[in-house]
Amino acid sequence: MKILLSLAVAAAISLSAASPASAASKIEAIVSPGGIKAWLVREPSVPMVALDFAFTGGANADPAGKPGVANMVSSMLDEGAGDLNAQTFQERMEEKAIEIGFTAARDQFRGSLRSLSENLDEAVTLLRLALTVPRFDAEAVERIRSQLLAELSRSSTNPNEIANRRFWATAFPDHPYGRPSKGTPETVSTITADDLKTYVKSVFAREQLTVGIVGDLSAEAAGKLIDRVFGDLPGKPTLAPVPGRAIQGLGERIVINLDVPQTVINFGGPGVARDDSDFMAAYIVNHIYGAGTHTSRLYNEVREKRGLAYSIRSTLYWMDSANVIVGGTATRSDRAGETLSIIDTEMKRIAAEGPTQDELDKAKAYLKGSYALSYDTSSKIAGQLVQIQLDKLGMDYPERRSAMIDAVTLADAKRVAKRLLDTKSLTVVVGRAQGLNKTN
Amino acid sequence: MLIRAFLILALCGLLAAPASRDAAAATAVAQFTLANGMTVVVIPDRRTPVVTHMLWYRVGAADEPPGKSGIAHFLEHLMFKGTAKNPAGRFSQQLAAIGGQENAFTSNDYTGYYQRTSREHLGTLMEFEADRMTGLVLTDDIIASERNVILEERNQRIENEPSARLSEQMGAAQYLNHPYHKPTIGWRHEMETLDRTDALDFYKRFYEPDNAVLVVAGDVTPEEVKTLAEKTYGKLARHGAIGERKRPQEPPQIAERRVTFADLRVTQPSLQRSYLVPSFTTAERDDAYALDVLAHVLGGGSNSWLFRALVMEQRLATNVGAWYQGTSLDASRFGLYGTPASGVALEKLEAAIDTVIASFLDKGPAVEEVERSKARMIADYVYAQDNQSQLARMYGAALTTGQTVADMQARPDRIRAITAEQVRDAARRFLDKRRSVTGYLVKDGQREEKKS
Numbered sequence: 063m064k065i066l067l068s069l070a071v072a073a074a075i076s077l078s079a080a081s082p083a084s085a086a087s088k089i090e091a092i093v094s095p096g097g098i099k100a101w102l103v104r105e106p107s108v109p110m111v112a113l114d115f116a117f118t119g120g121a122n123a124d125p126a127g128k129p130g131v132a133n134m135v136s137s138m139l140d141e142g143a144g145d146l147n148a149q150t151f152q153e154r155m156e157e158k159a160i161e162i163g164f165t166a167a168r169d170q171f172r173g174s175l176r177s178l179s180e181n182l183d184e185a186v187t188l189l190r191l192a193l194t195v196p197r198f199d200a201e202a203v204e205r206i207r208s209q210l211l212a213e214l215s216r217s218s219t220n221p222n223e224i225a226n227r228r229f230w231a232t233a234f235p236d237h238p239y240g241r242p243s244k245g246t247p248e249t250v251s252t253i254t255a256d257d258l259k260t261y262v263k264s265v266f267a268r269e270q271l272t273v274g275i276v277g278d279l280s281a282e283a284a285g286k287l288i289d290r291v292f293g294d295l296p297g298k299p300t301l302a303p304v305p306g307r308a309i310q311g312l313g314e315r316i317v318i319n320l321d322v323p324q325t326v327i328n329f330g331g332p333g334v335a336r337d338d339s340d341f342m343a344a345y346i347v348n349h350i351y352g353a354g355t356h357t358s359r360l361y362n363e364v365r366e367k368r369g370l371a372y373s374i375r376s377t378l379y380w381m382d383s384a385n386v387i388v389g390g391t392a393t394r395s396d397r398a399g400e401t402l403s404i405i406d407t408e409m410k411r412i413a414a415e416g417p418t419q420d421e422l423d424k425a426k427a428y429l430k431g432s433y434a435l436s437y438d439t440s441s442k443i444a445g446q447l448v449q450i451q452l453d454k455l456g457m458d459y460p461e462r463r464s465a466m467i468d469a470v471t472l473a474d475a476k477r478v479a480k481r482l483l484d485t486k487s488l489t490v491v492v493g494r495a496q497g498l499n500k501t502n
Numbered sequence: 503m504l505i506r507a508f509l510i511l512a513l514c515g516l517l518a519a520p521a522s523r524d525a526a527a528a529t530a531v532a533q534f535t536l537a538n539g540m541t542v543v544v545i546p547d548r549r550t551p552v553v554t555h556m557l558w559y560r561v562g563a564a565d566e567p568p569g570k571s572g573i574a575h576f577l578e579h580l581m582f583k584g585t586a587k588n589p590a591g592r593f594s595q596q597l598a599a600i601g602g603q604e605n606a607f608t609s610n611d612y613t614g615y616y617q618r619t620s621r622e623h624l625g626t627l628m629e630f631e632a633d634r635m636t637g638l639v640l641t642d643d644i645i646a647s648e649r650n651v652i653l654e655e656r657n658q659r660i661e662n663e664p665s666a667r668l669s670e671q672m673g674a675a676q677y678l679n680h681p682y683h684k685p686t687i688g689w690r691h692e693m694e695t696l697d698r699t700d701a702l703d704f705y706k707r708f709y710e711p712d713n714a715v716l717v718v719a720g721d722v723t724p725e726e727v728k729t730l731a732e733k734t735y736g737k738l739a740r741h742g743a744i745g746e747r748k749r750p751q752e753p754p755q756i757a758e759r760r761v762t763f764a765d766l767r768v769t770q771p772s773l774q775r776s777y778l779v780p781s782f783t784t785a786e787r788d789d790a791y792a793l794d795v796l797a798h799v800l801g802g803g804s805n806s807w808l809f810r811a812l813v814m815e816q817r818l819a820t821n822v823g824a825w826y827q828g829t830s831l832d833a834s835r836f837g838l839y840g841t842p843a844s845g846v847a848l849e850k851l852e853a854a855i856d857t858v859i860a861s862f863l864d865k866g867p868a869v870e871e872v873e874r875s876k877a878r879m880i881a882d883y884v885y886a887q888d889n890q891s892q893l894a895r896m897y898g899a900a901l902t903t904g905q906t907v908a909d910m911q912a913r914p915d916r917i918r919a920i921t922a923e924q925v926r927d928a929a930r931r932f933l934d935k936r937r938s939v940t941g942y943l944v945k946d947g948q949r950e951e952k953k954s
Contacts, residue, residue: 105549107548107549108549108884108887108888109884110884110885110888112888148804148814149804149805149810149814152803152804152805153805153874156803156805156874156875156877156878157874157877157878158877159877159878159880159881159882159884159885176885178881178884201814205813205814205817205820208817208820208843208844209820209821211820211844212770212820212821212841212843212844215769215770216769216770218769219767219768219769221662320767321766321767322661322662322767323657323661323662324654324657324658324661324662354598355603355604355605356582356594356598356604357594357595357598365651366647367647368647368650369646369647369648369649369650369651369654370650370654371651371654372651372652372654372655372657372658373658392654392657392658392662393654394650394653394654394657424595424598424599427598427599427600427601428598428599428601429601430601431599431600431601431602431619431620432601432602432603433601434550434551434552434601434620435552435601435603435618435619437550438547438549438550438552438720438889438890438891439888439889439890440888441888441889
C-alpha cells in the first residue's frame with residue numbers, strides 16, 4: 063500500500079526516563095504521504111486525540127508598525143472558514159465537543175486540537191478549513207476587534223501588564239521582541255482583513271511547521287490526518303529575518319507610579335541559548351535561585367523568612383533571537399525597597415559563591431524526578447512533542463535528559479551562576495513603592 | 503473492609519459507540535473507609551507511573567468562627583510550617599528531592615493538600631501528610647511572617663483587581679445570613695488579627711481522620727492504597743468532637759439587591775449578576791442539572807442565547823456569559839456577566855440582558871440547542887479521563903460538599919436526561935430578579951454616562 067510505504071517510522075523509544083516500562087509512552091517520528099514530518103505517541107486508553115502544532119513566525123511576523131496582527135489572527139480563525147460562517151463553525155465545534163485553540167507566541171504561531179476519537183473526522187475538517195480558508199468576514203473582524211480593544215483597555219491599568227510591557231519594550235527597543243504582542247489600542251483599531259490574510263499567507267506553510275500528535279490512532283492514520291489538515295498549505299513561508307539581539311537597559315530601574323495597594327516588580331538580564339553547552343547548568347542554577355516552587359533562594363528570603371510577597375519567581379526564556387532570565391514579584395509597597403535589596407543581594411551572592419553541593423544535588427533530583435509529571439495527560443504530551451522538536455533536542459532527549467542533568471558538576475554550576483547572574487539587571491517597578499534608594 | 507468498585511459508565515453511554523470500546527474506556531473508581539472514619543477514594547490511571555495524592559478536609563471558610571474570617575485559608579498556609587517529628591521545610595524538601603510537586607487550596611467548603619510524584623513514593627507522602635494532620639507546631643514568629651504572606655496574597659488576588667473587589671461585595675450582598683457572605687481569603691481587618699491560638703483552635707477542631715477524604719489518582723490499585731493508608735492514616739485516632747456540619751442557612755431572598763463599585767483604575771466598565779439558587783447537594787429532583795444546562799444554553803460560549811443576541815446581533819456587548827456553581831454544600835449561585843461595547847451604558851446592556859432572559863422564559867430553548875449543549879458538557883467528563891489531577895479534584899470537591907462517588911458518576915447521565923422543558927422551567931423559577939444581586943464596575947469620579 064502506497065501510504066504505508068511512504069511512512070517512515072523511526073525507532074520508538076521510551077518517553078520518560080522514570081518509566082522505561084511504560085509501553086504506552088513511545089515517540090514515533092513519522093512522515094506523512096505528503097512529506098510533512100511529525101512526532102506521534104499512540105495512546106489507546108482514552109478515546110481522544112490531541113494535536114499540537116507550531117508555525118515559525120508568531121508575533122515576530124507582525125508588520126513592524128502594526129503589532130497585534132498575529133494575536134488577532136489567533137482570535138479569528140474559528141470565526142468562520144470556507145462555506146461556514148462564524149455561527150455555523152462554532153455550532154459544529156460544539157455539537158462534536160471539538161476544541162480548537164490558537165495562540166500567537168513571540169517566535170511561533172501555535173495551535174492545538176482536542177477531539178473525541180469518534181469525532182476526529184469532523185475535527186480535522188474544521189481545523190483544515192480554519193487554517194487554509196479562514197474568512198475574516200467584516201462582521202467577525204469588527205466583533206473580535208471590539209473584544210480585543212476592551213481587553214487592552216482593561217489591562218491598561220493593570221500593574222502586571224504595565225510592568226511586563228515596559229520591561230520588554232526597554233529590553234528590546236526597535237526589535238520584534240520589544241513590541242506588545244497584543245498590540246495597542248491604536249494598532250488594533252487599524253488592522254484590516256487584508257492584514258490578517260497577508261499574515262496567514264506568509265506564515266502558515268508546510269515548511270517550518272512542527273507537529274505533535276497523541277491519541278488512539280496508527281502511524282498511517284496520523285499521516286493521513288496531517289496531510290488533510292496541512293497538505294493544502296503553501297510550501298514555504300515568507301518571513302522577514304529576525305536579527306539576534308542582546309537584552310538592553312541593563313542597570314536601568316524604571317519606576318512607574320500607579321495607585322495600587324501592592325507593588326509589582328519585574329527584573330531580568332541576559333539568559334542562555336538552548337543549544338549552549340551551559341544551558342543545563344543554567345537551568346539548574348535558575349531552579350536554585352528563583353524557579354523552585356517552595357524551595358528557591360528568592361522564595362525563602364522574600365516570602366518564607368520575611369513575608370514580603372505571596373509570589374516570587376525567576377524564569378529562563380530561550381527564544382529564537384534572544385535569551386533572557388526574567389523574574390517577577392508583587393510585594394507590599396511600604397517595603398518594596400527591601401524586597402528589591404534582597405533580590406539584588408541574592409543575585410550577587412549566588413553569582414559570587416554559586417550554589418552549594420546540597421542545593422545542587424536537590425535541584426538535580428527534583429528536575430529528574432518531576433519530569434514524568436509533564437507527561438500525564440495527552441495534551442501535555444502533545445505540547446512536549448512540539449517543544450522538544452522546536453528546541454532541536456532529538457527524539458531521545460527524554461531518555462538522555464537525566465544523564466545531562468547528572469553531568470553538571472558543582473564547578474559547572476558555580477561558573478554558570480557567575481556567567482548568568484554576575485550582571486546588572488533591568489528592573490521595572492509599578493505601584494506606590496517606598497524605600498527605594500540608589501543602590502537597590 | 504469492603505472495597506466497592508464503581509464503573510464510570512458515563513463514558514459508555516455518551517459515546518453511543520459499539521459495545522467493544524466501553525469496557526476499555528471505563529475507569530474503575532474504588533471507595534472505602536478506614537476504621538477511624540477516614541474516607542478513601544482511588545482513581546486508577548495506569549498510563550504513566552505517577553500518582554496524585556490529595557488529602558481533603560471537610561472544612562472551609564464557611565465553617566470559621568465569627569470574627570475569624572480567613573483562618574481556614576491561613577491554617578492551610580501554616581500546615582507547611584512543620585511538626586514535632588518533621589520540622590519546618592522537611593516535607594517540602596524531601597518532596598522536592600524525589601521530584602514531587604505540591605500545593606494546597608481552600609474554598610468555602612473544603613481545604614485540600616496535594617502532591618504529585620512518581621508512583622513509588624506514595625507511602626512517603628502518606629506518612630508526611632498523616633503526620634501533619636495532628637502534629638503541627640506553630641510559633642509566634644511563624645505566625646507573624648506568614649500573616650504578612652496572606653495579606654500580600656489578598657493584595658494580589660483582590661485589592662489589586664477591581665473586578666475581584668466587586669465580586670467580593672456581591673457575595674457579601676447575596677448572603678445575608680449564611681457565612682458564604684465572607685470572602686474565602688478573609689476580610690483584611692480580621693486577617694490582621696489572626697493569631698496562633700486561632701489557628702491551633704481551628705486545627706484541633708477540624709483536622710482529624712473522620713473529617714478527611716483521601717483521594718489517590720494514578721498508577722495504583724485500590725488494594726495498594728488501602729494497605730498504605732492503613733499503615734499511616736489508619737494509625738490516627740478520631741476525636742469525634744466536630745459534630746454535625748450545619749451552618750446558618752440563608753432565608754429566601756425576596757428583594758433585588760444592587761451594588762456599584764467605583765475605582766479610579768476602571769477603564770472598562772462591566773456588570774455582573776448572581777441569583778441565589780440550589781446546589782447539586784441542596785437541589786430537589788433535577789433542578790441542579792437543569793441549572794447546569796441552563797447556564798450553557800443561555801450563556802456558555804458563542805452559540806448561547808446571550809452571546810448571539812448581544813454580541814453578534816445587537817452589538818451591545820463585547821462579551822457576555824453565564825455560569826453556575828453547582829458544587830456547594832449549601833445554597834449556591836447562578837451568575838451572568840457582561841462587558842458593554844464602546845459607548846454602551848451599563849444600564850442599557852442590563853436592560854438588553856433582561857430582554858433576552860424574558861424571551862428565554864417565554865419561548866424556552868430549542869431541543870437542538872439543549873442537545874448540543876448537553877453533548878458538549880458530557881464530553882468534558884470524557885476529556886477529564888485524560889487528566890488524573892482533574893479527576894481527583896472533581897471527586898474530592900464532590901465528597902467534601904455532601905455528594906457521593908455515585909452522585910459524581912451519575913452526573914453525565916443526569917445531564918443527558920434533562921429536557922428543554924426542564925431548562926425553561928428552571929429558568930422561570932430561578933431567574934427571578936428578586937433572588938438576584940446586580941453589580942456594576944465603574945470608573946471612580948465619572949459614573950456611567952447615559953449615552954444611549
